[in-house]
Amino acid sequence: MADVLYLFGIYGHPELSPAMKAVEAAGHNVVVPSVRGFDGKAGFTAPEQYLDWYTIWWDAIDALGAGPYHVVGASLGGMVAAELAILRPEIVRSVSLLAPFGIFDASNPGHDIYAEVSAKRPPYLFAKDVPDAFVNRFVNLGPEEFPVSRYLCDTAAANMLWPFGERGLGKRLHRITQPRLTLWGELDVVSPVSLAQKWGGAEVIAGAGHLMEWDAPEEVGGKLIEFLASH
Amino acid sequence: MKMMWFHLMPYPDLPENFNKENRSVWVDIDPALFDPEVMADTYDNYIGQLVFAEDCGFDGICVNEHHNNGYGLMPSPNLIASILASKTSRAAITVLGNSVALYNPPVRIAEEFAMLDVISRGRLVAGFPVGTSMDTCYSYSENPGTLRQKYAEGIDLIRQAWSAEKVFAFNGKFTQLRTVNPVPRPMQKPGPPIWIPGGGSVETWDYCAQNDFVYGALTYYGYKQVRETVGGFWDRVDANGKDRNPHRLALTQFIGVADTDAEAHKLYREPAEYFFNRSLHVYPGYTDAPGYTTEASTRAKYKSQVRATVRAKQANHDLTWAEMVDNGYVVIGSPDTVRETLEAACTELNVGHLCTMLQFGNMSDELTRYNTQMFGDKVAPALKTLHAEWDDPWWPQYAVGGTHYGKGRS
Numbered sequence: 001m002a003d004v005l006y007l008f009g010i011y012g013h014p015e016l017s018p019a020m021k022a023v024e025a026a027g028h029n030v031v032v033p034s035v036r037g038f039d040g041k042a043g044f045t046a047p048e049q050y051l052d053w054y055t056i057w058w059d060a061i062d063a064l065g066a067g068p069y070h071v072v073g074a075s076l077g078g079m080v081a082a083e084l085a086i087l088r089p090e091i092v093r094s095v096s097l098l099a100p101f102g103i104f105d106a107s108n109p110g111h112d113i114y115a116e117v118s119a120k121r122p123p124y125l126f127a128k129d130v131p132d133a134f135v136n137r138f139v140n141l142g143p144e145e146f147p148v149s150r151y152l153c154d155t156a157a158a159n160m161l162w163p164f165g166e167r168g169l170g171k172r173l174h175r176i177t178q179p180r181l182t183l184w185g186e187l188d189v190v191s192p193v194s195l196a197q198k199w200g201g202a203e204v205i206a207g208a209g210h211l212m213e214w215d216a217p218e219e220v221g222g223k224l225i226e227f228l229a230s231h
Numbered sequence: 232m233k234m235m236w237f238h239l240m241p242y243p244d245l246p247e248n249f250n251k252e253n254r255s256v257w258v259d260i261d262p263a264l265f266d267p268e269v270m271a272d273t274y275d276n277y278i279g280q281l282v283f284a285e286d287c288g289f290d291g292i293c294v295n296e297h298h299n300n301g302y303g304l305m306p307s308p309n310l311i312a313s314i315l316a317s318k319t320s321r322a323a324i325t326v327l328g329n330s331v332a333l334y335n336p337p338v339r340i341a342e343e344f345a346m347l348d349v350i351s352r353g354r355l356v357a358g359f360p361v362g363t364s365m366d367t368c369y370s371y372s373e374n375p376g377t378l379r380q381k382y383a384e385g386i387d388l389i390r391q392a393w394s395a396e397k398v399f400a401f402n403g404k405f406t407q408l409r410t411v412n413p414v415p416r417p418m419q420k421p422g423p424p425i426w427i428p429g430g431g432s433v434e435t436w437d438y439c440a441q442n443d444f445v446y447g448a449l450t451y452y453g454y455k456q457v458r459e460t461v462g463g464f465w466d467r468v469d470a471n472g473k474d475r476n477p478h479r480l481a482l483t484q485f486i487g488v489a490d491t492d493a494e495a496h497k498l499y500r501e502p503a504e505y506f507f508n509r510s511l512h513v514y515p516g517y518t519d520a521p522g523y524t525t526e527a528s529t530r531a532k533y534k535s536q537v538r539a540t541v542r543a544k545q546a547n548h549d550l551t552w553a554e555m556v557d558n559g560y561v562v563i564g565s566p567d568t569v570r571e572t573l574e575a576a577c578t579e580l581n582v583g584h585l586c587t588m589l590q591f592g593n594m595s596d597e598l599t600r601y602n603t604q605m606f607g608d609k610v611a612p613a614l615k616t617l618h619a620e621w622d623d624p625w626w627p628q629y630a631v632g633g634t635h636y637g638k639g640r641s
Contacts, residue, residue: 046376046522048404115369115516147533148526155522159376162368162520 002031002065004228007057007084009075009211010101010113010161010190011125012038012153014137019213020072022221028070028228033060037156040138040149046159050167053160054083067091070228074098074213075191076157079167086175094179094231096224099191099210101161102169103198111189114158118150127187127209165191170198181227183220185212232577232617233626233633235325236284236603237293237483237586240277240311241302243593244269245509255514256301257365264301273304276596278311282318283600284589287607290633291323291356293586295428295449296330297363298370302510309343316351322632324351327428327447327586328358332378333371336406337385341392341413348417353629357423358447359386361435365513368520376522379434381405386425393422424625426481431460432528436467443473445584445625447481451511454484454576455559461580477583478623484573485561485588488605492564498598500552503561505592507550561591566609573614583618584625 006020013032016024024030035057037044047053057080061067068091073081078100085095113121122130138149184196185208196202203223208215242265246252253261281292294311297303305311312326324347329340340359348355361382367373373381384403391399391411398412417423428447429435439446446464450457461480468475485506487499524532555561562572577585589606590599615633 042526044526045380046374048377048380114520115514117515117519118521120516144530144533148530151521151524151529152526155376158521159374162374162376163372 002029003070004028004030005061005064005067005069005071006030006032007071007073007077007080008032008038009077009098009125010157011075011122011134011211012040012137012157014133017074017211017213018217019221019224022217023072023224023228026225026228031064031069033057033064035060035156037159038153040153042148042152044152044156046155050160054087057084058088061091068093070094070096070231072096072098072224073100075210076101076160076165078102079160079165079169082169082173082176085178085180086172089177092178094181094227095176096181096183096227097199098183098212098220099185099188100169100182100199101165101191102167103195104164104166105192105195105198108192108194109164110192110195112164113190114154114162118147118154121154124189125210127185127207127215131214173200179227179231181223183212183223185209185215188212232477232582232614233290233323233584233623234611234614235291235293235323235481235584235586236281236289237295237325237327237588238277238281238590239295239302239588240273240304241506241510241592242270242304243273245301245505249509250512253512255517256510256512257297258299258369258514258517260299260301270304276599277304277590278314278318280590280596280599280603281311281315284603284607285319285322285632287604288611288633289322289587289607291325291630292319293325293327295327295358296360296366298366300365302506309347312347312355313350316347316354319351321630322354323356323627323630324354325356325426325586326358327356327426327449328360330362330367330382331359331385331389332367332373332381333362334385336408337388338392338406338408338411338413340385341389344389344423345393345413345415345417348419348423349415351629353418354627355417355419355423356426356625356627358426358428359389360428363430363518364520364523365517368523369517374522375520377405378523379525383438390422390425393417394420419628424627426625428481431463432525433463433467433531434525434527436464437471439464439479440468440471440473445479445481447483447584447586449481449483449586451483451485451507451560453559453561454482454580457482458580461582465581475581476621477577477581477618478621478625480580480582481584481586482577482580482582483586483588484576485591486569486573486602486606487561487563487589488566488569488602488610490565492568495563495565495568496552496556499561499563499594499602502592502594502598503555504550504552507555507560507592510592566605569606570610570613573610574617577614577617583621583623585614
């Protein structure tokens with residue numbers, strides 16, 4: 001039975017990250033919701049309100065089974081994971097937040113990847129090379145449809161975060177009562193590590209960028225496995 | 232054919248090396264580049280030029296809206312339009328327009344446009360652009376994924392507000408108003424004609440055709456580059472079962488007129504180079520916020536590799552004068568050359584409203600007025616009869632400009 005719910009980040013979910021594969025290898029059963037827009041499928045229309053997104057996410061999560069889960073949320077998915085822990089605590093056993101969005105610091109805003117053309121965005125998300133899984137995502141759709149699916153996936157993420165991912169989570173953080181692990185990439189240029197203070201502190205992953213599970217799979221995987229084992 | 236005089240209101244003193252030392256003319260342009268004294272003189276000149284255009288016989292005068300922008304100094308076109316409404320008496324006051332999603336609540340537009348229509352005594356054209364990605368998503372941080380839904384809802388509200396005979400409640404997805412009752416209502420009934428400036432989105436063509444709005448192909452790249460866009464628009468007009476009345480379409484075009492072709496090339500080269508290589512220096516990262524472009528238009532964009540190649544060249548801001556002229560970005564020459572070129576273009580494209588742009592870049596006040604008068608006296612009279620067999624139901628009820636082209640200043 002699935003015990004870990006993984007909520008993906010700002011650049012979508014091409015495949016399970018090496019860190020999450022390590023979690024699976026440690027004996028956990030990881031499930032990932034399929035969320036419209038992020039899947040790149042034609043016909044996506046952005047919902048009007050931020051709250052509407054949670055109808056979409058909750059429906060996708062509920063389709064996976066009842067839970068409760070150890071929830072691991074990365075980047076945009078970290079914001080969703082925090083909201084899940086606050087708004088639906090009954091399905092959250094623990095929550096691991098990997099450089100979550102949801103709180104913005106105007107004094108150190110980080111790099112706005114949406115002020116870059118599509119092709120130039122991925123390098124800002126990683127401290128190392130952009131993983132092939134992201135480079136090749138949607139490529140099988142052909143040269144004309146590939147950029148459309150990429151665009152729709154970006155549209156979904158941008159719609160949730162626009163203009164810079166401030167969603168008032170700072171006012172709700174005290175409502176998270178489940179065990180919590182917070183990790184932050186040392187070299188995150190999108191959500192600078194200084195933001196961790198606003199989340200009550202974090203363990204810093206050396207040499208990792210925003211999507212740290214890909215940059216530092218052993219360390220991130222190890223931290224997650226250790227945390228899950230104790231809760 | 233109706234001819235309008237369209238002003239972008241560019242800042243005229245961007246430094247020579249602007250495009251080398253600055254990231255963008257739009258969104259994050261360095262505010263230190265703008266001198267308030269220069270701005271004051273510039274507004275004086277530009278407002279004077281628009282009024283002068285009416286004196287030279289133009290059917291209408293046009294203003295538009297941009298934000299955080301070095302080539303468009305009108306974050307509020309309604310402020311300029313209110314001055315024009317007061318200082319003119321015949322020309323259509325064509326506001327192209329108000330970016331609807333940026334007004335909260337959009338009934339503010341219903342109010343301000345109604346004021347303009349009343350002040351001008353029924354001469355307003357109401358333009359409703361979505362607004363560029365730079366203006367809406369980056370300068371005003373509107374959410375790109377919902378921008379167009381909010382825009383369409385706003386137009387519905389405005390139209391209801393103009394025509395409703397009683398107070399009503401509006402329960403939209405983006406705007407909820409318990410009491411809608413704008414005062415004044417427009418002088419024109421049920422409201423001013425609606426024009427939709429667009430950049431070539433498939434949905435906008437259908438939206439205009441289905442609602443009988445004028446589609447404004449407001450390109451900076453002239454009549455040749457816009458063929459694909461205009462063709463797409465007329466195809467959708469046909470598909471929606473509407474007639475091909477040329478007045479369904481408005482087109483912008485940079486124009487420079489002088490006594491001879493050689494003189495025109497000498498006079499207008501510098502302001503054109505200033506505009507295309509300095510004023511249009513827009514950082515590519517701002518041009519398409521994720522979700523700003525519809526899925527259908529995104530798909531169409533990636534299918535058109537020809538268009539992508541042209542755009543890449545334009546984005547480099549290294550256009551030569553010959554390219555600007557040969558590609559039709561600017562129509563330059565003697566009155567005969569300009570007339571022949573525009574007559575052929577507006578016939579081929581079936582344009583009933585030509586938005587002339589006779590000031591561009593850092594063109595001086597003196598040269599702008601010369602260009603305006605040359606066009607009004609020596610080009611417009613021959614073009615005025617084009618498409619005369621068609622009625623124009625999209626023209627303001629009380630605008631009576633365009634009656635004295637070629638007769639000198641009134």
